[in-house]
Amino acid sequence: MTYGVAFTALADPTRRAVFERLGSGPKPVAEIARGMAVSRPAVSQHLKVLKAAGLVSDHPEGTRRIYTIDPQGLRALRDWLDRFWDEALENFRVEAEAKTEKDRS
Amino acid sequence: MTYGVAFTALADPTRRAVFERLGSGPKPVAEIARGMAVSRPAVSQHLKVLKAAGLVSDHPEGTRRIYTIDPQGLRALRDWLDRFWDEALENFRVEAEAKTEKDRS
DNA sequence: ACTTACAGTTAGATATGACTTACGGAGTTG
């Protein structure tokens, strides 16, 4: 059930952009917001959502807060995904077979 | 970039419920909507979004349309996820190391 | 042909969510 917040969090393009910026390593808020289309407070709000989803974690460092990608949220997504992956392939295979069978008749 | 629509599609709880109902195999719309909190037209709208995201595919069967999970959309999500997975673990490891290092001092 | 079953579409109301501006708090430096 916890994968729900993760999907919701990563649905917004701006929020995905925030998350993806952490792909190159931990960063303070100001550096994340640098050059983005939205204001810094907006980035803070997005980080709050990402944190609630377990996608990022933070720790203070002087007057700044350093944000890092958290495996926890990604793990939830990955587990959910795996539940459907094999099944999706199986469905696809059966579908394709039924189609070629039909073409033959 | 195509993983964006997939995330957006799976963000809505109702839409995820629709998608997950296809986990037990292909189904017509009426059967998907059976016992759900929303109306059948709502389910149709959700299926439309899921189809646009490449998460489901459909084919007519008499007066009914059978929907099936499509691996395509899941593939996009999986690829995106893998780009961050290893990195997240590495960041987490470094973070944990820095923490224990700090505790020792 | 008429009726019934099943599903997609449209229009409109409502709700949810993202953004900016302004402010407050916590830490650091002089």
Added chain:
DNA sequence: CAACTCCGTAAGTCATATCTAACTGTAAGT
């Protein structure tokens, strides 16, 4: 302690998405 930096929060506005209700279209049965 005063000024400065960095960041989170609150209030308010605006846009977008979801829902229901009514309608249309299509296929099958009588």
